Amino acid sequence: MFVAGRSADKIEQVAKTIASKGGSADAVVTETTREEDVIRLFDHAMTPRAGLDSLDLVAYNAGNNRKLDFRELSAELFEDFWRIGCFGGFLVGREAARRLVPLGRGTVLFTGASGSMRGKPGFAHFAAAKAGLRMLAQSMAREFGPQGIHVAHVVIDGGINGDRLRLNRPEIVQERGEDGLLGVDAIAETYWQLYRQPRSAWAQEIDLRPYKENF
Amino acid sequence: MFVAGRSADKIEQVAKTIASKGGSADAVVTETTREEDVIRLFDHAMTPRAGLDSLDLVAYNAGNNRKLDFRELSAELFEDFWRIGCFGGFLVGREAARRLVPLGRGTVLFTGASGSMRGKPGFAHFAAAKAGLRMLAQSMAREFGPQGIHVAHVVIDGGINGDRLRLNRPEIVQERGEDGLLGVDAIAETYWQLYRQPRSAWAQEIDLRPYKENF
Amino acid sequence: MFVAGRSADKIEQVAKTIASKGGSADAVVTETTREEDVIRLFDHAMTPRAGLDSLDLVAYNAGNNRKLDFRELSAELFEDFWRIGCFGGFLVGREAARRLVPLGRGTVLFTGASGSMRGKPGFAHFAAAKAGLRMLAQSMAREFGPQGIHVAHVVIDGGINGDRLRLNRPEIVQERGEDGLLGVDAIAETYWQLYRQPRSAWAQEIDLRPYKENF
Amino acid sequence: MFVAGRSADKIEQVAKTIASKGGSADAVVTETTREEDVIRLFDHAMTPRAGLDSLDLVAYNAGNNRKLDFRELSAELFEDFWRIGCFGGFLVGREAARRLVPLGRGTVLFTGASGSMRGKPGFAHFAAAKAGLRMLAQSMAREFGPQGIHVAHVVIDGGINGDRLRLNRPEIVQERGEDGLLGVDAIAETYWQLYRQPRSAWAQEIDLRPYKENF
Numbered sequence: 043m044f045v046a047g048r049s050a051d052k053i054e055q056v057a058k059t060i061a062s063k064g065g066s067a068d069a070v071v072t073e074t075t076r077e078e079d080v081i082r083l084f085d086h087a088m089t090p091r092a093g094l095d096s097l098d099l100v101a102y103n104a105g106n107n108r109k110l111d112f113r114e115l116s117a118e119l120f121e122d123f124w125r126i127g128c129f130g131g132f133l134v135g136r137e138a139a140r141r142l143v144p145l146g147r148g149t150v151l152f153t154g155a156s157g158s159m160r161g162k163p164g165f166a167h168f169a170a171a172k173a174g175l176r177m178l179a180q181s182m183a184r185e186f187g188p189q190g191i192h193v194a195h196v197v198i199d200g201g202i203n204g205d206r207l208r209l210n211r212p213e214i215v216q217e218r219g220e221d222g223l224l225g226v227d228a229i230a231e232t233y234w235q236l237y238r239q240p241r242s243a244w245a246q247e248i249d250l251r252p253y254k255e256n257f
Numbered sequence: 258m259f260v261a262g263r264s265a266d267k268i269e270q271v272a273k274t275i276a277s278k279g280g281s282a283d284a285v286v287t288e289t290t291r292e293e294d295v296i297r298l299f300d301h302a303m304t305p306r307a308g309l310d311s312l313d314l315v316a317y318n319a320g321n322n323r324k325l326d327f328r329e330l331s332a333e334l335f336e337d338f339w340r341i342g343c344f345g346g347f348l349v350g351r352e353a354a355r356r357l358v359p360l361g362r363g364t365v366l367f368t369g370a371s372g373s374m375r376g377k378p379g380f381a382h383f384a385a386a387k388a389g390l391r392m393l394a395q396s397m398a399r400e401f402g403p404q405g406i407h408v409a410h411v412v413i414d415g416g417i418n419g420d421r422l423r424l425n426r427p428e429i430v431q432e433r434g435e436d437g438l439l440g441v442d443a444i445a446e447t448y449w450q451l452y453r454q455p456r457s458a459w460a461q462e463i464d465l466r467p468y469k470e471n472f
Numbered sequence: 473m474f475v476a477g478r479s480a481d482k483i484e485q486v487a488k489t490i491a492s493k494g495g496s497a498d499a500v501v502t503e504t505t506r507e508e509d510v511i512r513l514f515d516h517a518m519t520p521r522a523g524l525d526s527l528d529l530v531a532y533n534a535g536n537n538r539k540l541d542f543r544e545l546s547a548e549l550f551e552d553f554w555r556i557g558c559f560g561g562f563l564v565g566r567e568a569a570r571r572l573v574p575l576g577r578g579t580v581l582f583t584g585a586s587g588s589m590r591g592k593p594g595f596a597h598f599a600a601a602k603a604g605l606r607m608l609a610q611s612m613a614r615e616f617g618p619q620g621i622h623v624a625h626v627v628i629d630g631g632i633n634g635d636r637l638r639l640n641r642p643e644i645v646q647e648r649g650e651d652g653l654l655g656v657d658a659i660a661e662t663y664w665q666l667y668r669q670p671r672s673a674w675a676q677e678i679d680l681r682p683y684k685e686n687f
Numbered sequence: 688m689f690v691a692g693r694s695a696d697k698i699e700q701v702a703k704t705i706a707s708k709g710g711s712a713d714a715v716v717t718e719t720t721r722e723e724d725v726i727r728l729f730d731h732a733m734t735p736r737a738g739l740d741s742l743d744l745v746a747y748n749a750g751n752n753r754k755l756d757f758r759e760l761s762a763e764l765f766e767d768f769w770r771i772g773c774f775g776g777f778l779v780g781r782e783a784a785r786r787l788v789p790l791g792r793g794t795v796l797f798t799g800a801s802g803s804m805r806g807k808p809g810f811a812h813f814a815a816a817k818a819g820l821r822m823l824a825q826s827m828a829r830e831f832g833p834q835g836i837h838v839a840h841v842v843i844d845g846g847i848n849g850d851r852l853r854l855n856r857p858e859i860v861q862e863r864g865e866d867g868l869l870g871v872d873a874i875a876e877t878y879w880q881l882y883r884q885p886r887s888a889w890a891q892e893i894d895l896r897p898y899k900e901n902f
Contacts, residue, residue, distance in 0.1 A: 077762045112781065112784060112826065112827065112830060113781060113784050113785050113788065115777075115781060117722045117774075117777070117778060120774065120777050121774065124769065124773070124774070124819070128769070128815055128819070129762075129765070129766065129769070132760075132762070132765050132811070132812075132815070133762060135811075136757065136758060136760060139757060139758050140758050143758070157822070160822075160825065161821075161822035161823065161824070161825030161826035161827075161829065162826060162829060163826060163829045163830030164826070164830065165826055166777070166780075166822065166823045166826035166827065167777075169819075169822035169823075169825070169826055170773055170777070170819035170820070170822045170823050170826075171819065172822075173818035173819055173821065173822040174769070174773070174814075174815035174816065174818055174819040175815070176806075176818065177802070177805075177806035177811065177814035177815045177817075177818040178806065178811045178814075178815050179806070180805065180806030180814070181757065181806035181807060181808060181809070181810055181811035181814055181815075182757065182806075182811065184806065184807060184808045185757060185808035185809065
């Protein structure tokens with residue numbers, strides 16, 4: 043398995059966790075908005091290795107979110123959100139298509155948000171990027187599905203019960219209570235089930251939210 | 258498990274198949290568009306039984322489809338499609354909510370179609386019913402999710418590789434080839450995975466189609 | 473012009489208002505959920521009259537709304553909402569198609585609501601009917617557009633500044649302030665503009681809401 | 688009126704046409720993807736002029752479309768489509784909001800396409816940009832509507848009966864026949880009607896297509 047991300051610390055931590063549970067993972071520092079990084083990552087990941095099947099699952103999960111005052115929003119910030127939320131997904135999706143289509147199999151999963159389908163005040167920058175990513179996923183699904191590549195878009199709607207929220211906003215974790223935030227393992231399980239779907243019944247889009255989430 | 262349907266022959270066949278695989282199923286003849294039948298089915302299914310957990314998964318799967326000339330469509334036929342495609346879902350959904358909400362848990366799954374989101378020529382009757390069922394599922398999900406009931410809508414897009422198509426339109430099965438139609442087991446697996454989702458990450462809607470399906 | 477509705481008083485009042493402004497309108501008592509009433513209305517309206525062009529604009533505007541407890545909702549009430557919200561639209565839409573398609577021109581407008589696209593708690597009955605009406609409009613548009621019939625769906629999102637609200641809930645009118653509710657003339661103007669659209673650029677769907685409305 | 692665009696020739700031609708019909712228009716060469724150009728355009732347009740009301744209608748109409756092979760698509764081209772299709776809309780939308788919100792009135796119209804709501808094979812680059820623009824319009828509408836600014840998104844679905852198509856693909860004009868392509872005047876009329884809508888009934892989204900268009 044390959045864990046790619048901007049921060050060496052973070053992805054090595056993930057790789058170690060995987061190793062500690064008996065798995066095996068390579069941490070590859072990657073700036074997903076830089077074309078050469080993405081190409082290098084795929085070159086590395088697709089290199090045949092003794093005893094290993096070739097790569098066949100790609101998950102694009104980059105992104106962040108923040109409410110911002112629209113009239114104060116700088117052009118740079120609007121662009122940054124697009125780079126990480128949409129452009130990086132294009133680079134990864136294109137490389138995945140280039141490598142997987144010739145093999146006739148593989149799964150490419152993109153992570154969306156409620157902003158993928160709806161623009162709320164203060165989130166134009168986020169929704170514009172995420173809706174773009176969703177269209178990318180749809181176009182890829184329609185084009186590459188018949189060639190054996192499963193492309194799906196997972197709409198993650200709600201706060202994630204992970205380190206970021208627990209550290210920065212412990213009061214939210216408290217307030218929502220158990221299962222009131224999206225469980226990391228539960229999200230991962232859905233990605234895994236998407237990967238496992240036989241090609242006779244592929245999902246293109248699924249939404250996930252905690253049972254208490256207002257939507 | 259309870260298998261409910263209009264035709265005793267069909268549902269007993271299903272019950273036998275389940276029994277032959279080591280499961281156990283009651284066939285209950287039910288006209289899903291008749292309120293008293295649906296209530297009786299739930300009365301029966303919710304009766305406590307030694308050694309059995311109480312019912313906690315309901316799947317509404319009734320419906321059929323047919324292209325019809327809109328200008329020739331009789332009021333009766335338009336209504337029939339709604340009765341089976343939407344009204345029966347209401348009766349089942351309401352009974353499920355009545356019985357499950359007090360328990361604070363349970364899963365209710367509704368089967369949709371591409372007509373649930375889009376009206377094509379010759380399918381007004383079908384789309385009107387299916388879109389209604391989808392709204393029913395959404396309303397229930399929004400209302401009963403926070404009370405612990407998982408309500409999801411599964412959009413089945415494409416022909417199903419089942420008896421109906423194999424008997425009536427063998428040429429389509431031929432033409433689409435292996436995995437070109439929706440596999441029954443693959444569909445069932447997705448319903449099962451929805452049932453298994455922990456409440457920290459519930460799906461409300463998912464679409465399923467064969468890899469070759471144009472959409 | 474023909475004003476059709478269930479209550480003779482109301483529609484005669486409308487006809488009088490139209491006459492007082494120099495127009496001319498026939499009030500035709502019609503139960504829109506009764507097939508023979510709808511057919512009779514069209515028979516009447518399509519009868520050639522000296523000095524008058526034949527009918528070429530049909531607007532289906534029936535319906536009401538009310539929040540209802542889902543678990544207490546009777547089968548009869550669920551059906552009633554569908555009869556007025558969707559089935560009556562089918563009867564009117566079908567008659568319109570039967571009469572207008574041979575002429576190769578005409579406009580059919582259906583009135584929707586935010587419930588046409590989204591099911592909220594306590595509104596399953598309303599959303600199921602309205603989403604059905606929307607699919608009916610879509611199917612008709614796709615089928616009859618190329619035959620010269622303009623079919624559009626107008627999503628009315630918000631309270632209407634009309635008699636019903638002013639009499640029953642004057643506090644809302646007060647609270648929203650001027651232009652905070654949908655103006656009747658403003659709605660009518662949009663219907664009029666849809667009617668006026670040349671066939672080289674027809675709208676199929678448009679939403680209308682007051683500037684203050686949260687959506 | 689101000690006509691802004693990349694090519695001096697084109698916009699001066701438009702300004703001349705307007706003048707020849709008794710109107711008055713300034714052609715302002717503007718690269719809509721360049722922040723300083725957009726700011727300068729608004730500075731210019733918002734300068735009070737004797738005998739003229741201040742600007743209160745902004746239409747963002749930039750963009751182009753082309754089917755491209757996804758796997759061969761360069762990062763530069765993907766970005767270019769976003770710059771013109773979405774980022775330029777952000778720059779214009781933000782400047783419009785900055786200038787109009789303090790006045791408490793004004794209309795901002797964005798031009799969409801069927802790609803705004805759906806990603807087709809070979810159009811990922813276009814759909815990703817257009818869906819982003821749509822979310823921008825939605826966010827702005829939700830935020831600035833209550834402050835008196837009308838923001839709407841017009842989905843233009845189909846070929847436009849304009850110079851580009853008539854010069855480059857005369858066979859399409861031929862094949863579609865009269866009214867089979869979107870009329871420029873008919874489109875303009877809809878923009879005009881949106882501008883004229885009173886704030887008691889504003890449209891946020893409308894789609895336009897020729898009567899023959901398949902959708």
